[in-house]
Amino acid sequence: MFSSLAAKLDGILKKLQGHGKLDERTVDEALRELRLALLEADVNYRVVKDFVASIRPKALSEQVLASITPGHQVAWIVHQEMVRLLGGESAPIHWSGIDPMVIMLAGLQGSGKTTTAAKLALLLKRQQRRVLLVAADVYRPAAVAQLRTLSSQIGVDCDGGEGDPVAICSAAAVRARREVYDAVVLDTAGRLHIDSEMMEELARIVAAVSPKERLLVADGMTGQDAVKTAQEFHATLSLTGIILTKLDGDARGGAALSVRAVTGAPIKFVGVGEKLQDLEPFHPSRIASRILGMGDVLSLVEKARAQADEEKATEMQRRLRRGELGLSDFLDQLRQVKKMGSLEQLVSMIPGASKLGLADAQVDEGGLARMEAIILSMTKEERARPVLINGSRRKRIARGSGTTVQEVNRLLREFEAMQKMMKRVGGAKLGHRFPFGRLQ
Amino acid sequence: MKAFTRLKAGLAKTRNVLGQGLQLLRSSSAENRQELLDELEELLIQADVGIQTAGIIRDDVSAYFAVHPGATWDDVLGIVRASMVRMLSAVPPAEAAILPPIPPEVVLVIGVNGGGKTTTIGKLAYRHVQAGRRVLLGAADTFRAAAVEQLAIWADRVGADLLAQKSGADPASVAFDAVAAGRSRGNDVVILDTAGRLHTKVNLMQELLKIQRVVGKAHEGAPHEVLLVVDATMGQNAIAQARQFHQSLGITGIVVSKLDGTAKGGVVLPLARELGLPVRWLGVGEGLDDLEPFEAGAFVDALLSAD
Numbered sequence: 001m002f003s004s005l006a007a008k009l010d011g012i013l014k015k016l017q018g019h020g021k022l023d024e025r026t027v028d029e030a031l032r033e034l035r036l037a038l039l040e041a042d043v044n045y046r047v048v049k050d051f052v053a054s055i056r057p058k059a060l061s062e063q064v065l066a067s068i069t070p071g072h073q074v075a076w077i078v079h080q081e082m083v084r085l086l087g088g089e090s091a092p093i094h095w096s097g098i099d100p101m102v103i104m105l106a107g108l109q110g111s112g113k114t115t116t117a118a119k120l121a122l123l124l125k126r127q128q129r130r131v132l133l134v135a136a137d138v139y140r141p142a143a144v145a146q147l148r149t150l151s152s153q154i155g156v157d158c159d160g161g162e163g164d165p166v167a168i169c170s171a172a173a174v175r176a177r178r179e180v181y182d183a184v185v186l187d188t189a190g191r192l193h194i195d196s197e198m199m200e201e202l203a204r205i206v207a208a209v210s211p212k213e214r215l216l217v218a219d220g221m222t223g224q225d226a227v228k229t230a231q232e233f234h235a236t237l238s239l240t241g242i243i244l245t246k247l248d249g250d251a252r253g254g255a256a257l258s259v260r261a262v263t264g265a266p267i268k269f270v271g272v273g274e275k276l277q278d279l280e281p282f283h284p285s286r287i288a289s290r291i292l293g294m295g296d297v298l299s300l301v302e303k304a305r306a307q308a309d310e311e312k313a314t315e316m317q318r319r320l321r322r323g324e325l326g327l328s329d330f331l332d333q334l335r336q337v338k339k340m341g342s343l344e345q346l347v348s349m350i351p352g353a354s355k356l357g358l359a360d361a362q363v364d365e366g367g368l369a370r371m372e373a374i375i376l377s378m379t380k381e382e383r384a385r386p387v388l389i390n391g392s393r394r395k396r397i398a399r400g401s402g403t404t405v406q407e408v409n410r411l412l413r414e415f416e417a418m419q420k421m422m423k424r425v426g427g428a429k430l431g432h433r434f435p436f437g438r439l440q
Numbered sequence: 441m442k443a444f445t446r447l448k449a450g451l452a453k454t455r456n457v458l459g460q461g462l463q464l465l466r467s468s469s470a471e472n473r474q475e476l477l478d479e480l481e482e483l484l485i486q487a488d489v490g491i492q493t494a495g496i497i498r499d500d501v502s503a504y505f506a507v508h509p510g511a512t513w514d515d516v517l518g519i520v521r522a523s524m525v526r527m528l529s530a531v532p533p534a535e536a537a538i539l540p541p542i543p544p545e546v547v548l549v550i551g552v553n554g555g556g557k558t559t560t561i562g563k564l565a566y567r568h569v570q571a572g573r574r575v576l577l578g579a580a581d582t583f584r585a586a587a588v589e590q591l592a593i594w595a596d597r598v599g600a601d602l603l604a605q606k607s608g609a610d611p612a613s614v615a616f617d618a619v620a621a622g623r624s625r626g627n628d629v630v631i632l633d634t635a636g637r638l639h640t641k642v643n644l645m646q647e648l649l650k651i652q653r654v655v656g657k658a659h660e661g662a663p664h665e666v667l668l669v670v671d672a673t674m675g676q677n678a679i680a681q682a683r684q685f686h687q688s689l690g691i692t693g694i695v696v697s698k699l700d701g702t703a704k705g706g707v708v709l710p711l712a713r714e715l716g717l718p719v720r721w722l723g724v725g726e727g728l729d730d731l732e733p734f735e736a737g738a739f740v741d742a743l744l745s746a747d
Binding site for chain 2: 036039040041042044045108109110111112140141142143145146147148149150153192193194219221222223224225226228229246248249250251254255274366
């Protein structure tokens with residue numbers, strides 16, 4: 001997400017930081033490049049104009065120009081302005097009252113409402129909330145069947161399906177109160193913001209069930225039109241938030257920067273993958289860092305912390321020091337990584353990922369599964385002492401895991417290399433000998 | 441011309457931005473050429489035409505100004521129009537693909553999630569059925585929940601045959617079966633629906649390649665047409681999408697969907713210019729017959745139309 005924009009902006013800011021002194025011309029040149037990069041990323045034209053205009057006077061102020069590191073100061077200003085543009089603080093869903101929290105999702109066709117409804121329900125369920133999913137899209141063929149299938153996949157109740165969408169939502173709200181659900185997620189039909197009849201329907205649903213959260217689901221790959229769509233939905237619903245979807249591609253996320261700016265409604269969640277757990281709360285400052293190529297270490301650490309097993313880690317460290325790591329530990333590591341989410345997602349959080357050429361790295365997720373299969377096809381003894389694995393064992397392992405001997409070889413080679421490096425790191429005292437220290 | 445009117449209705453809101461902006465420019469124009477060019481470029485960028493392509497059109501107008509100092513506003517519009525039409529006509533005309541010697545013709549439909557593949561297939565099937573051809577739809581989107589049911593409803597609606605397995609089945613095997621069934625049942629056209637996928641997912645692109653390969657084994661020369669569905673609301677990312685899909689599979693044509701919104705489909709210009717891919721169809725609504733054959737002149741007229 002945002003990787004190519006990050007690479008561009010990083011280049012621009014680096015160039016600026018290379019200057020010992022800044023003058024108006026240098027700053028203007030950088031701002032021009034910034035403007036083009038943002039436009040290419042589909043940030044709305046007007047938003048870009050305002051954004052650049054807000055940075056210029058600050059960047060050209062006495063304070064900045066007279067400082068020792070003017071370039072860094074400008075980079076900092078850009079970061080601050082971007083955080084402001086993205087909405088400052090992150091905006092979680094506010095729980096209040098005893099009534100079920102009604103959350104309404106609306107948006108254009110194909111923006112990802114139904115999938116997002118299920119993802120949101122799963123997220124809430126994991127927060128120990130009782131959720132009722134409501135299928136209020138009676139227009140698109142099989143939309144109801146889609147939501148029902150998803151709801152049974154995540155183990156959440158599903159209501160609605162036939163008849164008038166307003167009646168469906170009202171009935172669901174009544175049921176939710178009677179059966180004491182914590183939250184109701186309304187999946188409405190996709191509609192064009194210029195279709196007055198359909199927009200009217202949304203207004204009637206709001207009047208009937210007064211949802212506390214009215215969220216616009218918007219495709220992260222949308223172009224300049226994102227702004228107009230958001231404005232129209234905002235005018236009808238007075239949105240309380242936005243969910244951006246499909247940010248796991250190489251979209252430069254311009255829509256993210258625009259919609260919040262024109263509606264003032266905060267971005268609450270972002271969809272970052274095909275799996276139902278791939279919905280994340282949105283953190284403006286972290287995303288700004290990511291866009292500016294500064295990485296998102298906070299999210300990375302949080303993810304690791306959420307998944308890691310403290311005891312296992314200590315044990316691992318001890319054995320690592322002694323150089324006793326076997327393939328089963330390798331397998332544990334693989335599984336830990338898998339639990340943290342998709343590799344592409346993780347890579348995008350590494351500071352400077354775009355510079356290292358990692359941003360567009362094509363990560364082969366299937367490769368992880370194959371590695372796992374290979375290790376699982378080994379005996380316990382083989383996992384502990386990989387030296388045992390001779391030619392005929394390799395053949396057996398390849399057959400057992402549905403891979404090839406070459407793949408088994410590669411895994412063993414990689415493991416060996418890792419082990420060597422680990423021994424060196426493990427043997428060294430922290431802060432002294434770095435593994436590559438000798439190269440100099 | 442009925443087709444053109446409908447397209448224009450679909451592109452109706454375009455005039456609000458590009459067309460209407462051009463109108464405004466007309467009334468304020470002639471004072472300062474530089475300013476006018478800047479505003480023109482701005483309008484084009486707001487129509488998702490992209491910076492580079494907007495720059496080219498700007499340069500065309502600027503060059504015209506240099507030779508014709510007394511150029512009128514209509515001249516400017518004419519240059520913009522000609523510049524756009526040229527970009528769109530540089531690619532081979534969107535004639536129907538050459539029909540294979542032995543039916544069925546196999547059409548593979550691909551694209552990112554939520555782009556409108558299934559709806560496009562429904563409308564495309566309807567066109568074929570109306571023309572008296574026997575159509576079979578293959579439900580190779582076995583990933584998304586209820587995608588098979590959605591296609592089944594369309595098949596029923598337009599009177600096409602359907603081949604489907606259960607959700608979660610191997611899409612390549614469904615595709616193979618669909619083409620084989622199309623052959624033995626004597627269908628004229630087999631249209632394959634695939635799961636939406638982001639072009640950056642390596643394994644999912646490989647899945648598409650496998651479908652393509654397997655279909656070729658079921659029928660000589662298949663797939664005869666690979667259609668990429670591009671959402672008109674999409675910004676510059678549409679180019680990255682098309683480039684990646686084209687590199688992997690070799691696209692034979694593009695369908696621009698959802699032109700009935702306020703989005704202008706301006707990204708079609710850089711798509712044609714940079715990738716040389718022909719646009720074949722335009723989706724202009726949710727009705728059965730809301731699929732129009734692409735025609736460069738009419739498309740540009742609708743894009744620039746001010747009334």
